[in-house]
Amino acid sequence: MPLLTPTPDLLIRSFTLDDLPALSALVKANRDHLRRWLPWADRVEYPSDEAMYVEMGIDKEARGDGFEGGIYRRGVLVGSVGMHYVVPETRATEIGYWLAGDQTGGGIMTAAVRAVVGYGFGVLKLNRIEIRAAAANTKSRAVPERLGFRLEGVLRRCHAIRDEIHDLAIYGLLADEWAG
Numbered sequence: 001m002p003l004l005t006p007t008p009d010l011l012i013r014s015f016t017l018d019d020l021p022a023l024s025a026l027v028k029a030n031r032d033h034l035r036r037w038l039p040w041a042d043r044v045e046y047p048s049d050e051a052m053y054v055e056m057g058i059d060k061e062a063r064g065d066g067f068e069g070g071i072y073r074r075g076v077l078v079g080s081v082g083m084h085y086v087v088p089e090t091r092a093t094e095i096g097y098w099l100a101g102d103q104t105g106g107g108i109m110t111a112a113v114r115a116v117v118g119y120g121f122g123v124l125k126l127n128r129i130e131i132r133a134a135a136a137n138t139k140s141r142a143v144p145e146r147l148g149f150r151l152e153g154v155l156r157r158c159h160a161i162r163d164e165i166h167d168l169a170i171y172g173l174l175a176d177e178w179a180g
């Protein structure tokens, strides 16, 4: 993936193994913030799981099957955004993301996802981009809503997070709906 610069302060680039110390430290410092909505934050072991995650991201990017990226604010890692996969037949992907707790509330993720959507439609020539969030995760849902994604449906009680089963909201955006 080329470097994406959503704003003069922000840079998105694919993780490499050199990013492991910063990534491990950030996930560890934000475990309580992330575990509310991201079940892996409970299970993750430092730094071996992050190494597997980064290697998996490098492999899938080499196959054209998505990427896992870091979001850097003035050079400091503050979160992550990526494409979980790319379905070749439909040219469709799903975007996932998280931010450090103390970096929320300033529009970083909306800007980051806007840039990744632009890359997906503009460079990868995707046809469809999806974002899935627990129905109760209003902060996450607000990101696709700000960017003009359509709420296409809510799958009922299909999304397990620790001992709770949540409804899952599915947002979609098509290439010809993207204003750029």
Ligand SMILES: CC(C)(COP(=O)(O)OP(=O)(O)OC[C@H]1O[C@@H](n2cnc3c(N)ncnc32)[C@H](O)[C@@H]1OP(=O)(O)O)[C@@H](O)C(=O)NCCC(=O)NCCS
Residues within 6 Å of the ligand: 033, 034, 037, 038, 097, 098, 099, 100, 103, 104, 105, 106, 107, 108, 109, 110, 111, 132, 133, 134, 137, 139, 140, 142, 143, 146
């Ligand atoms: C989901 C998550 C990334 C959203 O973070 P966020 O900071 O709310 O999202 P943004 O960075 O786009 O910022 C939006 C906030 O900044 C405000 N904001 C300020 N300037 C803004 C701008 N230029 N553009 C957009 N929003 C702006 C918005 O009003 C909003 O604040 P509000 O919620 O108080 O109204 C974050 O809550 C998170 O990491 N959660 C835990 C992990 C998670 O749930 N991941 C998603 C799983 S599906």
